[in-house]
Amino acid sequence: MEQLTGTIIYYNQHGEGVAFYNTKPVYIYGTIKGEEILYEIQQTHPTYYVGKLIKILKPSINRNYHNIKNSHLIGGYDLIHMNDSEQRKFKEEKVIQDFKKIAHTDITKLDWIEGKQKTKYRNKITVHDGNFYQKNSNETIDIDDFLLSSIKWDKSLKGEVIYRKLDTLIYGYKHEKKYTFDSMFEYQFRVGLNSFYQVNKEVAILAYQYIIDNLLDNGITLDLYSGIGTISIIASNKSQKVIGVEINSDSYNDALYNKEINKIKNVDFYNKDVSSFIKEYKESVDTLILDPPRSGVDKRTLNLIKDIIKPKRIIYMSCNPATQASNFNILKKDYHLSKTAVLDMFPQTYHIESIIVLDRNNQ
Ligand SMILES: C[S@@+](CC[C@H](N)C(=O)[O-])C[C@H]1O[C@@H](n2cnc3c(N)ncnc32)[C@H](O)[C@@H]1O
Structure with missing residues (x-):
């Protein structure tokens, strides 16, 4: 696939960087305004493209460097690369x-x-078959630590389980009356x-x-x-x-x-x-x-x-x-x-x- 160079001009509503190709916007996850990047087109839509970041050629000074495995797949980590x-x-x-x-x-x-x-600010999480839903998907991803909450969940529980931790931890299924x-x-x-x-x-x-x-x-x-x-x-x-x-x-x-x-x-x-x-x-x-x-x-x-x-x-x-x-x-x-x-x-x-x-x- 052809590799393209581009500059991130602004953000779309989901905080994805936007570059331009053939006068149409390209949404590229994990990029920051002002960055020069190497990317490839992954999807073509009537009014926009979705691109995949290959390499950052000129990084922003506002980039946050982290080493969270598969952060791009985990819902809720959308802006983790920004300070x-x-x-x-x-x-x-x-x-x-x-x-x-x-x-x-x-x-x-x-x-x-x-x-x-x-980080670790959420007092509520929802877990599916012991895992988390991937970003924009019905597939789950198996993680051991969720950056946004300190709640520890039980990986063996099936179905959708809600956990809420205020003075004490409660968890259970939607119909349950617990406080x-x-x-x-x-x-x-x-x-x-x-x-x-x-x-x-x-x-x-x-x-x-x-x-x-x-x-x-x-x-x-x-x-x-x-x-x-x-x-x-x-x-x-x-x-x-x-x-x-x-x-x-x-x-x-x-x-x-x-x-x-x-x-x-x-x-x-x-x-x-x-x-x-x-x-x-x-x-x-x-x-x-x-x-x-x-x-x-x-x-x-x-x-x-x-x-x-x-x-x-x-x-x-x-x-x-x-x-x-x-x-x-x-x-x-x-x-x-x-x-x-x-x-x-x-x-x-x-x-x-x-x-x-x-x-x-x-x-
Ligand atoms: C964003 S929450 C706000 C709750 C509260 N103000 C707080 O700060 O905790 C929105 C609430 O609106 C309720 N709600 C949604 N649609 C409603 C409707 N048509 N009439 C009355 N309440 C509604 C939901 O059940 C939910 O509790």
């Missing part, structure tokens, strides 16, 4: 570009929020095996602090997609009243339990889909907190938020800046972007967490 500052540049630039392309909005100021722990406990700020939280809980506690605390710092004091706070009630409970002593809405009954039951053990009186949880909840909601809202799954908030809910609920402020936390930008595009006639934070919740991976603070125009 911290290059990973930060990729993540900040991705959020800026998503808002520019999707919401036609220029972000001029970003807050960068990171923790100290860049582990954690504390954040002055509150205790019960977390079920199947409930949502942020995987990187150090950065989650910084994210929640950012949300609390931007909450409107003593108001009505509506926390949509409330999970086990973390944000609702943490926001309770800065709010007159908090309403949390969560569709998953395991997470909702943890939220009720957490309200009880923390002796919180001014929080109500509802086990509902946010769009059916919001259709019937009649009270006013000062701060609306949104923390949806990767798919973002559905259009109907967004329209009800801007036309009927009309909160003074929206604090929107997201693990997918592209859907966050697309949701902001719908809200932007009524709300302006007051703050943007990019969080390094998932070091070594291309995944990004971001928080935007929106204020209603003409309040």
